[in-house]
Amino acid sequence: MRHLLDFQGWTRGQVENILDTAKVMAEVLERPVKKVPALQGFTVATVFFEPSTRTRISFELAARRMSADVVSFTAQTSSLQKGESYKDTLLTLEAMGIDAYILRADSAGVPHQATRWVKGAVINGGDGRRAHPTQALLDAYTLLEALNTLEGKKIAIVGDILHSRVARSNVELLPLLGAEVWAAGPPTLLPQSLPGARLTPHLEEALEEADAVMVLRLQKERMEAGLIHLQDYIAHYQVTEKRLRKAKPHAFLLHPGPMNRDIELEGTLADSERSLVNRQVRNGLAVRMAVLYHLLVGREG
């Protein structure tokens, strides 16, 4: 594996290998000295053409925990403002000897393009509505921690499926580990088809006997575009205590954040013991350490 762009062509063994390494990294994070020298001498750049808080900080901390040097690029304070292209920005960084790029962009395909411009490893930190593979890996890790296995488990993803890179990456990844994935949302926010998932506009159908429910953030711009009315969404798609009774008795709740409390999810549920939200954030660090390690140290050729 040279880059992490999405899960096209991935095998179950490759995924399990990363998740096994993440377990080791989680143990490192429990130590008094939460740092190992594994990536000493490597330089990692977080290149965020689109704003982000948790993904960028999580990656930066992951790289630092592995003793890599980290440089951080954000579009708002860069020469992009003077008209520099993505390509030239990356070539400039490449000339400075970067070993791995974590790229986030609002348009799909930028990380793929970047692999043609730079020699370093490229990790997709989220591109448009296409993919967010490390989020899916941390979701899978968190689900495995809670459920022990994903074999035969029903996972429901709820919300704006159409525009969600988190949903898309999870739908690619979770079936590789044996999960049955359902995706539910308003008809205006459901794609025509999504290989790997069963699509339904009926929330109850997706929640029925679910082992875990992944709630997506409802984005304001979708409401402004007229794709959905807030009160309608809350009335039909908000994941509530009552609706969750359809799911298995201790079905777990996930959310990639940031969360709109009492919109996509009943606020009390977010703080309940079923919620894995904080564990997702914590596990994100271990998973990203594992990804960096595999791409930089385990690199072939």
Place this chain on the structure above:
Amino acid sequence: MRFKAELLNAEEMRRALHRIAHEIVEANKGVEGLALVGIHTRGIPLAERIARYIREFEGKEVPVGMLDITLYRDDLSEIGIRPQVRQTRIPFDITGKALVLVDDVLYTGRTARAALDALMDLGRPRRIYLAVLVDRGHRELPIRADFVGKNVPTAKNEVVKVKLEEVDGEDRVELWEKEGA
């Protein structure tokens, strides 16, 4: 590779480990504050065996931990294989303890160095000993073992293979020669 010689059979291995167990207790003047840490992969069953022997003749339990040093290696680019990272599990506080690091073969000393770095990140042991089943020489670092099962002068084109019942189904140490080297 060409087989050259058997360095230790099962009985010789048992005796060597038995002797190491006695030497450890003697050096530490008992088992007070003593703990063993096996280095993945074969150091772990070796540490467990030494702990068992100590229990047999001292009647006291010595804790055993397992250490993976992959994240501390300085030679990953040279070994040229995809490194497999494994769990480190040390279920006791190492601070103030007399630790015995246990490994199957001592060669360049780089594994032992990485293990020392890893241990220092986990706490502050009172002292650290190194016990190995075979010392084959060719050190690249100023590191020596405190307890050695067998010293074997080897050539650089030779390979020492330690086989253990728990991992390989038999107890035996063999010397092989790389062909064409």
